[in-house]
Amino acid sequence: MQHIKLLILGSGPAGYTAAIYAGRSGLTPVIxxxxxxxxxxxxxxxxxxxPGFAEGIDANxxxxxxxQQAIRFGADIREAxxxxxxxxxxxxxxxxxxxxxxxxxSLIIATGASAKYLGLxxxxxxxxxxxxxxxxxxxxxxxxxxxxxxGGGDTACEEASYLAGLxxxxxxxxxxxxxxxxxxxxxxxxxxxKIEVLFEHNTIGLYGTDGVEGAHVVYRKGETDxxxxxxxxxxxxxxxxHKPNSDIFRPWVQTDETGYILTEGDSPRTGIAGVxxxxxxxxxxxxxxxxxxxxxxxxxxxxxxxxxxx
Ligand code: NDP
Numbered sequence: 001m002q003h004i005k006l007l008i009l010g011s012g013p014a015g016y017t018a019a020i021y022a023g024r025s026g027l028t029p030v031i032x033x034x035x036x037x038x039x040x041x042x043x044x045x046x047x048x049x050x051p052g053f054a055e056g057i058d059a060n061x062x063x064x065x066x067x068q069q070a071i072r073f074g075a076d077i078r079e080a081x082x083x084x085x086x087x088x089x090x091x092x093x094x095x096x097x098x099x100x101x102x103x104x105x106s107l108i109i110a111t112g113a114s115a116k117y118l119g120l121x122x123x124x125x126x127x128x129x130x131x132x133x134x135x136x137x138x139x140x141x142x143x144x145x146x147x148x149x150x151g152g153g154d155t156a157c158e159e160a161s162y163l164a165g166l167x168x169x170x171x172x173x174x175x176x177x178x179x180x181x182x183x184x185x186x187x188x189x190x191x192x193x194k195i196e197v198l199f200e201h202n203t204i205g206l207y208g209t210d211g212v213e214g215a216h217v218v219y220r221k222g223e224t225d226x227x228x229x230x231x232x233x234x235x236x237x238x239x240x241x242h243k244p245n246s247d248i249f250r251p252w253v254q255t256d257e258t259g260y261i262l263t264e265g266d267s268p269r270t271g272i273a274g275v276x277x278x279x280x281x282x283x284x285x286x287x288x289x290x291x292x293x294x295x296x297x298x299x300x301x302x303x304x305x306x307x308x309x310x
Contacts, residue, residue, distance in 0.1 A: 001101050001102065001103060002100075002101075002102045002103070003091060003102075003103050003104070003105075004030045004102050004103070004104040004105075005027060005028070005029075005104065005105050005106065005307060006022050006027045006028075006029040006030070006104065006105070006106045006107075006108070006303050006307065007029070007030050007032070007092075007094065007102060007104035007106070007107050007108070008022070008029050008030065008031040008032070008075075008107075008108045008110060009031075009032050009034065009082050009094075009107070009108070009109050009110060009111050010031075010032075010033075010034050010039065010109070010110035010111040010112055010245075010279065010281070011031060011032075011033040011034060011036075011037050011038055011039060011063075011067070011077070011110075012038065012039020012040060012041065012063075012110060012112050012279055012280070012289075012292055013039065013041065013063075013066065013279065013289040013290070013292040013293040013296065014039075014108075014110035014112070014278040014279025014280070014292040014293065014295055014296035014299070015031055015033075015039070015108070015110035015278075015279070015296060016031070016063070016066035016067060016069070016070045016293075016296070017066065017292075017293040017294075017296030017297050017300070018108045018110060018278055018296035018297070018299050018300040018303075019031050019070035019073070019075040019077075019296075019300075020066070020069050020070050020073055020075075020300075021296070021297050021300030021301060021304075022075075022108075022300040022303060022304065023070060023072075023073025023074045023075050024073050025300070025304045026074075027300075027303070027304060027307065028074045028075075028076065029074075029075050029076070029108075029300075030075070030076045030077075030078065030102070030104075031070065031075055031076070031077045031078065032078050032079075032080050032081065032082055032094075032096065033077060033078065033079055033080075033081075034081045034082070034111060034112075034245075035081050036112075037063075037067075037079075038059075038060060038063035038064070038067070039063065039112050039279075039292075040112055040113070040114070040115070040134075040280070041059045041062065041063055041137075041289055042059055042060055042063055044059045044128065044132065044134060044137045044138055045058070045059060045128050045138070045141075046058055046059065046141075047059050047062050047137065047289065048140060049136070049137075049288075049290070050062060050289055050290055051290060062289075079098075080096035080097055080098045080100060081096060081097045082094050082095065082096055082097075082111075082248060083095055083096060083097050083248060084248055085248050085249055085252065086252075087107070087249065087252035087253065087272055087275055088252065090105060090273065090274060091103040091104055091105055092104050092105075092107050092274070092275065094107075105274060105307060105310065106274040106275070106276075106303045106306055106307055107274065107275045107276070108268075108276045108277075108278055108296070108299045108300070108303060109246070109249060109253075109261065109270075109275070109276065109277045109278070109281055109282075110277075110278045110279045110281065110292075110296060110299070111244075111245040111246065111279075111281045112244075112245055112279055112280045112281055112292075113242040113243060113244040113245060113260075113280040113281060113283075113287070114242065114243050114245060115133030115134070115238060115241075115242050116133075116238065116240045116241045116242065116243060117133070117238055117240075118150065118203060118238065118240070120203070120204070120205060120206070122205050122206035122207075123206070123236075123238070125206070126206055126208065126211060126212050126236070129208075129210075129211040129212065130206070130208065130211040130212025130213075130234065130235050130236055131206070131212060131235075131236050131238070132235065132236070132237050132238070133237065133238040133239070134237075134287075135149070135159035135162050135163050135237050135239070136159075136162065136288065138235070138237075139159075139162060139163050139166050139167070139237075140166060141235070142163065142166060142167045142234055142235045143166045143167065144166075144167065144168050145167050145168060145234040145235065146167060146168055146169040146170075146171075146232065146233050146234055146235075147163050147167045147169075147170055147171070147233055147234060147235035147236070147237060148170070148171040148172075148173050148203075148215055148231065148233045148235070148236050148237065149163065149170060149171070149172050149173065149237045149239050150173045150203060150236070150237065150238050150239060150240055151172075151173075151174070151238070151239035151240040151241070152172075152174040152175070152176060152178070152179045152180045152181060153179075153180045153181050153239070153240075153241065154180075154181045154182055154185050155239040155241070156172060156174075156181065156239035156240070157172070157179065157181040157185035157186060157188065157189045158185060158239075159237055159239045160172045160189055160192075160195050160239075161185075161188050161189060161192060161195070163237065164192050164194040164195050167194070167235075168194070169194060169196070170192075170194055170195045170196070171195075171196050171197075171198055171231060171233065172189060172195055172196070172197045172198065173198050173201045173202075173203055173215075173217065174197060174198065174199050174200070174201065175200070175201065175202055176199070176200065177199050177200050178199070179197070198217070198219075198231075200219060200220050201217050201218065201219055202217065202218050202221050203215050203216070203217050203218075203236075204216050204217070204218055204228075206236060207230070211234075212233065212234060212235060212236050213232065213233075213234070214230050214231055214232040214233055215230070215231045215233055215236060216228065216229075216230055216231075217229060217230075217231050241258075242280070242284075242287070243258075243259065244258065244259045244260045244261070244280065244281045244282075244284075245281055246259045246260070246261050246281050247259070249261065252272060252275075253270045253271065253272060253275065253277065254270070254271060256284070258284065260281065260282055260283070260284045261277040261281055261282040262282070263276075263277055263282050267298065267302065268282070268295055268298050268299040268302055269302060273306065274303070274306045274307075276299040276302050276303060277299070278292065278295040278296045278298065278299035279292035279295055279296060280292055282295070283295070
């Protein structure tokens with residue numbers, strides 16, 4: 001079995017940045033790219049808020065640049081995804097979906113989080129063409145347009161308020177007759193004249209020839225007064241929660257109730273010597289590429305210090 005000095009799981013901004021820093025320190029890190037090479041950012045189109053790109057940059061190009069930068073400093077990038085871990089003692093043991101195994105002295109968990117989707121085939125069909133799970137990433141493209149946000153929690157209210165600052169009209173599609181969000185967020189939404197809350201509504205499909213042009217919605221599904229109609233919109237934003245990709249580490253590292261890995265203060269230290277968590281897998285709050293990149297840098301610096309102390 002291969003014994004790796006520094007193993008990085010995940011190939012989003014956190015994983016690649018960790019690899020760039022570790023590579024420049026001469027650690028020759030091994031990165032396992034996981035299920036979605038390039039991470040969540042590859043589900044969007046253009047990135048306009050990553051510093052250094054005055055005109056914005058295509059999301060896939062940005063991630064490919066990070067990948068090449070990591071390779072330039074000696075990162076060994078592999079395609080497999082970790083499916084099991086044993087972090088009970090060093091060296092730490094990982095199993096991968098291609099049947100391989102590895103042990104490592106230090107581990108950076110940068111496996112990210114996945115936005116939850118409703119599970120409609122149309123979400124896949126229009127992904128990047130009007131369907132998004134990140135208002136901060138994609139809201140800008142809907143200036144003076146009409147959008148819908150799905151969800152009734154704090155994220156949905158926050159995203160709807162953010163989008164209302166850009167779009168002409170925002171529908172908030174809520175499946176229950178009430179919002180789950182905190183009172184202050186509810187008030188913000190309910191008092192915003194640009195936001196119309198559609199309580200007791202579910203989305204059953206999307207339509208449009210060249211991207212999203214509307215949603216098929218149902219009011220009071222299954223009730224005697226059920227009503228189905230088409231809601232014309234230009235953008236469809238999901239805000240029904242995220243799931244951190246931490247399941248395989250949960251027996252070992254501490255997480256919150258949703259599964260976000262808990263770290264010591266604002267450091268990437270997990271409490272297990274030599275095991276660090278970076279990016280969205282440990283960040284329920286910001287979920288931004290630039291924040292993930294910064295935490296990847298921190299994790300690499302910590303790993304370097306840890307390995308030097310062995
Ligand atoms: P939540 O789990 O709080 O809310 C998810 C929302 O999505 C709920 O309204 C839920 O409906 C709805 N939903 C879930 N599945 C579906 C579905 N299949 N169809 C339609 N609707 C669905 O997630 P959030 O991301 O909003 O928040 C996560 C945590 O982060 C919370 O603790 C929140 O308070 C916190 N947060 C805090 C912020 C702040 O303080 N500024 C900002 C953002 C998040 P239902 O209610 O019917 O279950």
